[in-house]
Amino acid sequence: MTSSSPQPKRVKSEKTAAFRVLAFLLLPTMTALAKFTLHDAHHVPAEGAFVMSPNHYSNIDPVVIGVGMWKIGRMPRYMAKASLFKVPVVGWLLKKSGQVPVERVPRGRQSGDPMKAARQIADQGLAVVIYPEGSLTREPDMWPMRGKYGAVRTALEAGIPLIPTASWGAQEILPRYSKRISVFPRKTIHIRFGEPIDLSEYEGKHVDSRVLAEATEKLMTAITSLLEELRQESAPAVRYNPAEHGQSETGRFESK
Template identity: 35%
Template sequence: MIAHFARLVNPLVSRRRWAGQEHIPKTGGVILVANHTSNYDPLALGEFIIWAGRWPRFLGKSEIWNVPGLGWFARKCEQIPVFRNTDRAINSLVHAEEALLTKHHAVAIYPEGTITADPDVWPMTGRRGAAQLALKTGVPVVPLVAVGPHRVLGQKNLEFGKLLGGRKPVSVMARPALDLSAYEGAEPTKEVLDDITELILDTLTEMVAEIRGEQPPPEGRYDMRLGRRVGDGAVRPE
């Protein structure tokens, strides 16, 4: 029902352009790492993933599960809550690991941990959760990006007025799985996890740049804690 709802609604508010669906494996556990630009991302990315032949299990902030109606949908669709900034945060990775290795699901995760605060909507610094999951499970890690969802519904804040401005261009693209063979069997040290996180975010940034036909900011990634771009790392301290 949700898949067909997205199929019906998305064309009303966006002009969609897709590329690279063939890079999403049809079977087996897979981690889908994506940039996060808007509250509209799950609809834009979800439709792309579903019509590539997989049902995505998104890791999302636990507050969603408290929203009437939306929380019910999240539970029914087997999405995975993340209890951010609590001692229960690690539980999301445990559930994601089970989904990947036991149920062989497709798990979608935003390495940035939240909607980007970059004023120009580039991927910002991230968290180590996606890297931890990749290292522990060894399943393929497929990068995908969406460019344009913030034009439909706003960036950090919901802007419903944008829905009245006509259909907005939204591009979704996937690339082949990342080559993480250099880290096979490695201990999950801070340095290793930071390296993998940087590789993920570098790849997502390159993909956004390709779609936008622009160069990423030379001063580096935006760090929401500092309120500026930094060039000395991809990871925000936990």
């Protein structure tokens, strides 16, 4: 495993008051729980919009990626459950930090376009974090499963970099589907940022399902490769597809 790379110089601070409050609330706890080691942070653009696409294997992943981005000076915007925006203080912080509310509605009904909101954030030159798996991976050993199109669609339509990212170690703090946090001993979390996905072959083309599927597979391959480096293991040769195992891709599937 390579050592962590020098952090790139940031042109303008994105650490607004709302993000500083979030950092004040979260950083001491996360620092107590884990040591964070960042790899190849120079791949993250120093300014301008981009989509960051990490693997997803623990409910604490968004906080982990948020800490990593804080350390390199880029502030993340996520798509969060709309119900959280109604919680006192929490809702105010989410709104002030530019997070995107997403309504959960019955299958078959429309609740607006969260990808449109993500593109609007990208238009402002900000960073959007989109988990391509859409939910915690169902893969038994927590390797990335089949990806969905949201991250690629946003990057292609906005014409901005797509940064594959892998983290490992969060499962030791909060195991998949668990609600119990492990405090001792202090853990180590590694985050590796990959080179932007080359989407040049799709420029000028109609963004249809074929294009999205091909580009998403490129993204998932890159994320998996980064995770292989962190874990020092080889991922399964075939990408895990929950549908082939009679599993839903949303909600809790198993206790582990």
